[in-house]
Amino acid sequence: DTEVTQTPKHLVMGMTNKKSLKCEQHMGHRAMYWYKQKAKKPPELMFVYSYEKLSINESVPSRFSPECPNSSLLNLHLHALQPEDSALYLCASSQDMAKGETQYFGPGTRLLVL
Amino acid sequence: QQPVQSPQAVILREGEDAVINCSSSKALYSVHWYRQKHGEAPVFLMILLKGGEQMRHEKISASFNEKKQQSSLYLTASQLSYSGTYFCGTENSLASGNTGKLIFGQGTTLQVKP
Secondary structure: OOOEEEEOOEEEEOOOOEEEEEEEEOOOOOEEEEEEEOOOOOOEEEEEEEOOEEEEEOOOOOOEEEEEEEOOEEEEEEEOOOHHHOEEEEEEEEOOOOOOOOOEEOOOEEEEEO | OOOEEEOOEEEEEOOOOEEEEEEOOOOEEEEEEEEEOOOOOOEEEEEEEOOOOOEEEOOEEEEEEOOOOEEEEEEOOOOHHHOEEEEEEEEEOHHHOOOOOOEEOOOEEEEEEO
16 A cells, blocks of 8 residues: 545635645655645655654745654644645655655645635 | 756657656666656656666666666557656765755656547
8 A cells, every 4th residue: 555645635725824734644654745846847845754853844934834743644734825835735755765765645735825 | 956857748649659868967876757647646657776677667667877867768659548747756876965855857748649
């Protein structure tokens, strides 16, 4: 089973709202990732958690706040977003952050900021 | 540092072959290939590791030339289901500053027509 699940599938929010994206995997993977993907562009890495600790933050604005409550769950808290933050947000997981590990992507959350 | 993919787009008839190239300016440890259909998440196809063998997934195969820092994806006897955007993701070698991140190329759009 190589399934990564994400909720919600779609989200519309205003610039003053607070919302959260959720990601879950039950493959025993110890590395989890958040990517942002704009239309017709490749995924861009935002954050990486390794063994539940934040390992990489790609200079993401503080209006995005990641959280890893346990080894199976990854959240992305959103607050005061801008319309340009509208995108597909992808979660991925891999066995760990070691070299050559395959990343498996979830179906994504399509976010629209009004 | 982003790998360069070529061509940017290709249109095929069913049964025709195609090659997609991925080239990096950095020494690489691994190359990962994904296919993404419109509105869906990237789906893992295969991974090529430094010193590894050429990989195959059904009628899709790939090679990795470490010296040239290039990888090629070969699609043989293309099917309608092969349509989508193909991304390579590269992982730098330790000598090139491996940070455990995948960096994705800009993508190659493949359209297979009946």
